[in-house]
Amino acid sequence: MISRGEDAAPVTPSSVASDGPARAARLLLREARVASLATLRDGAPFLSLVTPATAPDLSVLMLLSSLSEHRRNLEADGRCALMVTGAAETRNPQTAARLSLSGRADEVTGDETAGLKARWIAAHPYAALYADFADFALTRFVAEEAQYIGGFARAYHLTLDELLPSADGVAAVASAEARILAHCNADHAEALLAIAVASGSGHGDWRMTAVDVDGFDLAADDRVLRTAFSRTVASASEVRQELVRLVDAARTGTSLV
Template identity: 35%
Template sequence: MPEKKIDPVRPTDDEARGIARTLIAQVRFAALGVIDPETGAPSVTRVALVPGPDGVPMTLISTLSSHSGALKANPACSLLIGEPGAKGDPLTHPRLTLQARAEDADKTAHRDHYLSLYPKATLYYDFGDFHLVRFAPRKALLNGGFGKAYVLTPTDIVP
């Protein structure tokens, strides 16, 4: 008798939505994955992160960075949001992989909001080479801890 495959992905529920939204609301940095336009290879960097007023994550990126050029060439990207706690196995702590599309955001309109959540950016926010990017969710994979895997839609992330 063939073994029955068990789907490790749980049905999305309010707890999963809450974990994902909390990660976006509270985490102030993430790993950003892009495709290098010169090589076609994945490239990952760390970025500062704040939730926009609508809950969509945003970051400030210098046009001098390689990931800025990569996002201009291909706005499809991924963010890994969440950090392991001080104790225990790092794989038991919640983390969210957000598949998104990078979009320009109004840097002037969001200045006060961004700086209220990431005040250290005051040092460079107004530099001319920096632009504000929002990461419009397309799909998300939530690992809410051991045995808690979920697939989330954009409306699960941003109501």
């Protein structure tokens, strides 16, 4: 899969932001490994820290214990809000990008549970020690409203049509995900290592653990690296184009974005 082809065109660093605030908001949410969750307790707000991961369709996955107040709150009333925050551009915290979402969270059940739980654990490998404890259950948050702030005085209200990726693209990449992971991990470990090293994450036994329309995750031990594509993809062939570009950039010392 990861070999140079004529379709691997160079991409400028500005291209990641070329789709505007909606794509920037998606990338921020995909990369987030900590978030603030606001739930309702007897009609009053209650705020807590959670550790999210995203499903292919951008819904947010959280592994919550029945011993926690926020899970008990959600079982009584699934309405909630979630906020993720990036790094500040200056010493002023208000220059940090952040995404605020309001919606509803419910426990994941049925045939998809195992796959989504594995995806969450891949983003939080340290949690494998307790993820199967009886009091933990996977919860999925689905956004209904979104506000993205790209820094100081840069606020955008996003519709779900703007924020969410195309359902057809999500389905196409999801159907190829297992094949992509198996091929990259079996045949292109050196290429994955090159991307990780170029990203500043250092050497290790890096393996691809998830891929979606916005990028992919690598993991080595308890380290997890999220790498964004330069554009939203819609097929396995477009995933290949982005991987070729990233490997070329890593090996030539140019920007990964």
